């Protein structure tokens with residue numbers, strides 16, 4: 001793996017008993033990329049992120065982070081990773097102040113000014129037992145902990161699920177600052193599509209155990225068209241244009257609906273016969289069709 005890749009997964013398969021969750025999956029994260037991971041409930045987002053972090057061992061395939069096997073990342077490599085799990089893993093008997101002091105001792109890099117700034121901005125009681133904080137406050141604390149050591153790879157599993165809209169906006173701003181300032185690679189799973197539009201420069205769609213598509217969101221919204229029309233004509237058109245449908249769904253009367261991505265600057269996106277309609281797509285429809 002070249003050093004210009006933050007993380008790479010190849011031929012990854014993961015099953016729980018008979019249930020196959022990841023299936024020959026390939027994925028790559030490049031430095032400074034911010035990737036929103038999308039998939040339906042149960043698609044395997046958490047399993048994928050845990051495998052990326054070396055917390056779960058796949059049956060086949062390899063996972064590398066910073067050029068090392070993820071499950072065998074050395075201490076220096078671990079210190080470069082930040083993780084906010086879906087389920088809070090904070091020590092509930094601690095207070096936030098104790099928790100942060102404890103974690104600080106593990107990391108060579110620790111940005112105390114950032115921690116203090118976020119603790120005040122997000123109004124988290126320093127000396128109240130964590131168990132007595134609200135779900136949203138615990139999530140914020142978990143995010144502060146993950147940002148404090150200025151990771152080079154930040155992995156967040158539905159990080160904003162229990163934040164209120166103001167908290168979400170503030171958190172997303174913080175995330176963007178991280179990326180712009182430090183070139184952090186960020187991957188986060190979410191179901192809140194409006195958050196993606198605000199922050200995810202890239203979106204990755206997980207479906208049937210694979211990353212079926214990853215691309216900058218603005219490019220996708222610009223380049224993807226939904227074509228509907230008689231199946232035969234549509235397929236002939238697609239073949240003539242040398243494209244491959246991202247998704248096809250049958251309609252009544254021998255018609256179908258296809259999702260196509262026209263590379264930028266391609267002039268063919270507007271050219272369809274009269275029997276075929278061509279429309280742009282929004283993120284919600286993309287999610288519905290590609291997950």
Ligand SMILES: Nc1ncnc2c1ncn2[C@@H]1O[C@H](COP(=O)(O)OP(=O)(O)OP(=O)(O)O)[C@@H](O)[C@H]1O
Pocket residue numbers: 016021039040041042043044045046047048
């Ligand atoms: N430890 C486990 N043992 C057995 N099955 C599991 C385990 N963890 C997850 N699964 C199953 O694997 C599938 C994928 O789960 P996962 O939590 O990775 O999906 P997800 O995309 O994160 O879901 P959600 O959006 O609901 O959080 C689900 O069907 C789930 O029931």
